[in-house]
Amino acid sequence: MKVSDLEALGYTRETKKEMEDYEIKAGYTGDLLSDVMANAPSDSVLITIQAHKNTIAVATLAGIRAILVCNKRAIPSDMIEAAEDNDVALFKTAETQFEASAKVAKMMG
Amino acid sequence: MGSVNNLLFVNDSHEVILESIYTVRVKEAMNSNPMHVAPEDTMRTAKNIMKENGLSGLPVVDGARLAGILSLYDIMACYDNGSMDDKVSKYMSRDVILLEEDMPISFAINYFNKFKFRRFPVINKNKELTGMITARDLTAAMLNNINKQLQKYDKLNMRLSDPDPADIRSDTVIYRQFIVHKYDFENAGKVTSEIKKILKERGIKQSIIRRVSIAAYELEINLVVHSDGGVLIFQLLPDAIMIKTQDKGPGIPDLEKALTDGFSTASEWIRSQGFGAGMGLPNVKRVSNDFQISSDITGTEVKIKINLGNEEDESK
Numbered sequence: 500m501k502v503s504d505l506e507a508l509g510y511t512r513e514t515k516k517e518m519e520d521y522e523i524k525a526g527y528t529g530d531l532l533s534d535v536m537a538n539a540p541s542d543s544v545l546i547t548i549q550a551h552k553n554t555i556a557v558a559t560l561a562g563i564r565a566i567l568v569c570n571k572r573a574i575p576s577d578m579i580e581a582a583e584d585n586d587v588a589l590f591k592t593a594e595t596q597f598e599a600s601a602k603v604a605k606m607m608g
Numbered sequence: 609m610g611s612v613n614n615l616l617f618v619n620d621s622h623e624v625i626l627e628s629i630y631t632v633r634v635k636e637a638m639n640s641n642p643m644h645v646a647p648e649d650t651m652r653t654a655k656n657i658m659k660e661n662g663l664s665g666l667p668v669v670d671g672a673r674l675a676g677i678l679s680l681y682d683i684m685a686c687y688d689n690g691s692m693d694d695k696v697s698k699y700m701s702r703d704v705i706l707l708e709e710d711m712p713i714s715f716a717i718n719y720f721n722k723f724k725f726r727r728f729p730v731i732n733k734n735k736e737l738t739g740m741i742t743a744r745d746l747t748a749a750m751l752n753n754i755n756k757q758l759q760k761y762d763k764l765n766m767r768l769s770d771p772d773p774a775d776i777r778s779d780t781v782i783y784r785q786f787i788v789h790k791y792d793f794e795n796a797g798k799v800t801s802e803i804k805k806i807l808k809e810r811g812i813k814q815s816i817i818r819r820v821s822i823a824a825y826e827l828e829i830n831l832v833v834h835s836d837g838g839v840l841i842f843q844l845l846p847d848a849i850m851i852k853t854q855d856k857g858p859g860i861p862d863l864e865k866a867l868t869d870g871f872s873t874a875s876e877w878i879r880s881q882g883f884g885a886g887m888g889l890p891n892v893k894r895v896s897n898d899f900q901i902s903s904d905i906t907g908t909e910v911k912i913k914i915n916l917g918n919e920e921d922e923s924k
Contacts (some may be wrong), residue, residue, distance in 0.1 A: 530882055531885040532881075532882040532885075533826060533829075533883070533885050533887035534885065534887060536821075536822055536825050536826070536891070537891050537894075541814075541818075547882075549882040551881060553796055553797065553882065553883075556796060556797025556798070556800075556825075559797070559801060560797060560804060560821045560825055561818075561821070
């Protein structure tokens with residue numbers, strides 16, 4: 500699937516900057532940044548509730564293309580800025596990590 | 609120094625200032641036991657307290673928990689549309705921007721820049737009001753801390769900015785030294801990004817870059833979360849990558865525990881940010897070909913090596 504397919508699943512895009520519509524090959528669900536850093540595959544979407552700037556740092560280092568923030572967590576503006584600066588697409592949803600993971604996994608097939 | 613490249617620092621502001629921004633907690637700067645009213649108090653009571661104490665904002669406390677905040681605007685709205693016998697709960701704002709007492713004051717500075725309010729309520733982890741903080745409180749706490757820091761600054765600065773010649777191998781291709789500050793969550797990960805960039809430019813294999821990134825990130829975060837600040841030294845050698853971190857304390861009381869998966873001494877606030885899961889050092893060890901750690905009360909030193917050679921031969 501592509502990054503833009505996350506919108507098709509009903510998720511709200513928080514980053515407004517034009518970015519390349521990367522291919523997403525995998526997904527990873529987790530809130531512990533060390534765990535994400537060590538185990539998230541590259542070219543992936545991260546499903547998490549960690550809505551702050553440090554998540555973007557980890558995503559950039561691990562090659563994560565998109566982040567989906569679950570559970571209606573408020574996204575601070577400095578997180579959106581950091582995401583745009585580093586070309587990481589940022590989305591939000593009211594769904595839980597479990598629901599979102601199931602939907603994204605289904606779309607990936 | 610021959611092959612040593614220019615030293616690159618993460619942040620060029622004066623160390624003492626940065627140190628106080630990241631090490632002083634909101635708790636130490638705030639005004640404890642602030643004046644407050646209850647939701648069922650009258651607006652007249654609130655107005656009198658604000659007038660007598662020269663306050664432009666008053667927290668509203670229900671039991672011990674913060675229920676809202678009352679501003680001069682709310683008092684004015686009451687004058688215009690209601691009666692001073694009305695209850696505070698009718699006018700107070702329930703949408704309160706607040707600080708937690710364990711946060712470093714860098715957060716408070718950020719809030720004063722971001723929001724127009726002149727004071728913020730401070731809560732503890734049970735969501736109970738424990739203080740109020742103004743810009744004046746912040747300045748006072750910082751000056752106080754800077755004074756203390758200055759006394760020991762000269763010695764520490766020397767130790768951090770002079771590379772130890774014994775650390776630099778004669779065949780070093782690239783040498784970089786980065787200073788990392790305690791509680792500098794704003795910049796956490798920037799050193800690792802810089803290292804990743806260097807390796808990418810050099811055409812290092814993706815799988816090696818990932819291992820180096822994991823090790824560098826965990827070591828960098830350890831300096832931010834657990835140390836009193838320190839330095840991260842990166843060296844690219846013809847056959848390997850070496851990373852060394854050295855901090856100013858306080859040291860690891862039990863090294864064996866620190867190397868155990870899941871063991872962590874991080875505070876609740878740090879854990880809520882997704883750190884402190886007890887995976888840091890074990891992760892570093894797992895991706896390194898060589899791992900050495902030593903620690904006492906003057907500081908901790910970690911040295912790791914990741915070989916550039918054929919990965920299949922190596923323990924992962």
